Amino acid sequence: MQINLYNSLTKTIEPFKPLEGNTVRMYSCGPTVYNYAHIGNMRAFLFADLLQRVLKTIGGNEIKWVMNITNIDDKTIRDSAPGSSAWNPEMGLQSDNLMENLLKFTQYFENSFLDDISKLGIRLDHFTAMPKATEFIPQMQELIRKIIENGFAYISEGSVYFNVSEWRKKDTYGKLYKIDFENFRAGVRIDSDQYEREDANDFVLWKYKKAGEPFWEFEIDGVICDGRPGWHIECSAMEKELLGLPFDIHTGGVDLKFPHHEDEIAQSKAGYGVEPTAFWCHNEFLEVEGQKMSKSLGNYFTLRDLMNQGIDPLDIRFAMLSAHYGSTYNFTFEGIKSARKARFRIQDYIYDLHNPSKGDIKTNIIDNSTEILKNENSNLKKSIKDSNDNQVKFGNRNHSNVNGDLDIGDIGIVGNQFIDKLKSDTYTSLATDIHTPKALANVFSFINTYPTYIINIEARKSAIEFFKELNNIFDVWKIEPRPVEEVNIPTEVTDLAEQRLQAKKSKNFAEADNLRQRIIEAGYSIKDTKDGYTIEKL
RNA sequence: GGUGCCUUGGCCGAGUGGUUAGGCAGAGGUCUGCAAAACCUCCUACGUUGGUUCGAUUCCGACAGGCACCUCCA
Numbered sequence: 001m002q003i004n005l006y007n008s009l010t011k012t013i014e015p016f017k018p019l020e021g022n023t024v025r026m027y028s029c030g031p032t033v034y035n036y037a038h039i040g041n042m043r044a045f046l047f048a049d050l051l052q053r054v055l056k057t058i059g060g061n062e063i064k065w066v067m068n069i070t071n072i073d074d075k076t077i078r079d080s081a082p083g084s085s086a087w088n089p090e091m092g093l094q095s096d097n098l099m100e101n102l103l104k105f106t107q108y109f110e111n112s113f114l115d116d117i118s119k120l121g122i123r124l125d126h127f128t129a130m131p132k133a134t135e136f137i138p139q140m141q142e143l144i145r146k147i148i149e150n151g152f153a154y155i156s157e158g159s160v161y162f163n164v165s166e167w168r169k170k171d172t173y174g175k176l177y178k179i180d181f182e183n184f185r186a187g188v189r190i191d192s193d194q195y196e197r198e199d200a201n202d203f204v205l206w207k208y209k210k211a212g213e214p215f216w217e218f219e220i221d222g223v224i225c226d227g228r229p230g231w232h233i234e235c236s237a238m239e240k241e242l243l244g245l246p247f248d249i250h251t252g253g254v255d256l257k258f259p260h261h262e263d264e265i266a267q268s269k270a271g272y273g274v275e276p277t278a279f280w281c282h283n284e285f286l287e288v289e290g291q292k293m294s295k296s297l298g299n300y301f302t303l304r305d306l307m308n309q310g311i312d313p314l315d316i317r318f319a320m321l322s323a324h325y326g327s328t329y330n331f332t333f334e335g336i337k338s339a340r341k342a343r344f345r346i347q348d349y350i351y352d353l354h355n356p357s358k359g360d361i362k363t364n365i366i367d368n369s370t371e372i373l374k375n376e377n378s379n380l381k382k383s384i385k386d387s388n389d390n391q392v393k394f395g396n397r398n399h400s401n402v403n404g405d406l407d408i409g410d411i412g413i414v415g416n417q418f419i420d421k422l423k424s425d426t427y428t429s430l431a432t433d434i435h436t437p438k439a440l441a442n443v444f445s446f447i448n449t450y451p452t453y454i455i456n457i458e459a460r461k462s463a464i465e466f467f468k469e470l471n472n473i474f475d476v477w478k479i480e481p482r483p484v485e486e487v488n489i490p491t492e493v494t495d496l497a498e499q500r501l502q503a504k505k506s507k508n509f510a511e512a513d514n515l516r517q518r519i520i521e522a523g524y525s526i527k528d529t530k531d532g533y534t535i536e537k538l
Numbered sequence: 539g540g541u542g543c544c545u546u547g548g549c550c551g552a553g554u555g556g557u558u559a560g561g562c563a564g565a566g567g568u569c570u571g572c573a574a575a576a577c578c579u580c581c582u583a584c585g586u587u588g589g590u591u592c593g594a595u596u597c598c599g600a601c602a603g604g605c606a607c608c609u610c611c612a
Contacts, residue, residue, distance in 0.1 A: 044612035231610040253612030338562035441560035
């Protein structure tokens with residue numbers, strides 16, 4: 001199916017097509033590994049994951065997905081420096097070797113990052129590569145040389161800067177983000193770093209070494225420029241190296257539009273002569289309880305924080321995937337609870353598709369369906385009527401008398417056509433700028449309208465196939481029959497349950513409640529059924 | 539100061555020039571000694587204010603409120 005995507009470059013939704021063949025080459029701005037990632041970061045990674053899964057599942061594309069790991073920047077240097085309070089014994093011992101410290105420190109947080117995204121259902125085997133910035137220093141240096149050769153960068157005190165005003169003579173600077181150069185500096189915090197650049201618009205490609213910082217040797221036309229890369233250059237170099245230019249899609253948070261991505265475009269074009277990517281896709285931010293997440297407000301959460309509160313990471317995944325990536329997402333604990341319930345409603349439906357749990361199927365199907373159809377306002381009645389109006393036949397029967405007393409008569413009045421429609425509607429929503437809320441609404445409407453026990457056997461199989469595919473995208477459900485709890489219930493508990501059943505039969509309800517309380521205290525819950533009970537572990 | 543986005547029912551969250559999102563919560567019902575679960579039904583909103591229009595939540599303007607970015611924050 002054709003995928004349409006909002007492109008930040010054109011600010012419109014455009015049909016997406018890979019530049020070469022059927023393979024989508026996608027680059028996602030990854031984390032700077034100096035701390036545990038917070039849930040705001042997580043949204044960006046979940047969006048990238050969602051996008052690549054939609055392209056794979058619905059677009060039918062092969063995916064080459066690259067996400068970088070920024071392990072060299074001001075913060076990783078600062079926090080890995082000897083004596084840093086951010087150093088954690090699990091990282092190992094600090095040494096006199098600054099570079100070694102940096103790598104140990106960032107490796108620790110890279111591991112925690114991989115751990116976190118795995119818990120969120122992002123699969124590491126979906127990545128083609130996760131390059132670390134420090135592993136591509138020569139490529140960055142090569143790009144910097146090219147930019148200098150082409151006349152769009154200059155060296156100042158051993159650092160290299162991109163010359164924005166020179167570049168503006170050749171091309172637009174401000175493709176993603178409209179820049180008002182007249183008012184650019186008004187009211188803005190002035191950069192506090194000590195590097196000497198000619199113009200405030202210029203950005204650094206390479207920073208000359210400072211005391212106490214790890215550095216790489218770099219000599220440009222006899223000028224010693226030992227130091228380290230600027231922030232933006234790593235992406236330009238690694239994209240070229242790992243994906244080739246131009247590639248198809250670049251993702252990241254909206255905050256990265258400027259300066260990061262803007263500078264990336266300028267650099268790549270100034271150096272390689274090509275813009276990096278055809279599509280820029282940016283996810284909106286996340287707020288917590290309607291406010292910006294910040295440490296000072298006390299609403300700053302890492303995934304670990306939330307898991308310590310007993311939150312299932314898959315509920316976070318589902319909650320975030322339930323909102324459109326282009327809208328601000330309001331993270332609330334209420335919302336997570338609500339997402340969990342919604343997720344399990346679909347899960348229960350999937351379980352039931354394997355084996356409709358409605359007791360005696362033969363009688364129940366007829367009774368319940370008839371019951372539903374008797375009701376004037378029933379959704380099922382409405383949709384069957386609609387379907388009839390549209391001359392859709394279901395099963396092998398043509399229910400021409402649907403407006404009168406409907407004769408269901410046999411099992412499963414919902415056939416494959418209904419599943420086909422569910423699938424095409426849901427996929428169309430996802431193919432239209434990854435509109436997950438619409439897609440899910442569609443699924444819920446279907447679930448509400450068609451209980452599993454009125455779906456015929458064949459269509460149930462199709463439905464299971466559909467959910468399997470959908471789960472290749474959402475990845476929050478289990479596509480299987482309802483698991484049978486293989487819990488060994490202690491005999492003392494079953495004894496209590498038996499006693500309670502007897503108490504109930506003899507209408508001794510006080511005693512029954514008392515026994516139930518004892519069962520709960522033993523760590524089990526008891527639910528009554530028609531003529532018995534079920535016991536579950538709490 | 540500049541740039542962009544947003545304001546929908548108790549909460550979350552879609553969408554539309556006139557008819558229906560969806561989820562959660564809540565209410566009623568079926569079942570039931572009670573409870574739980576499940577299922578059925580119900581709950582009809584669009585920040586304020588002008589304008590365009592036969593008709594605006596939807597288009598235009600103003601205002602109010604919120605958010606983001608403006609040189610290394612996803």
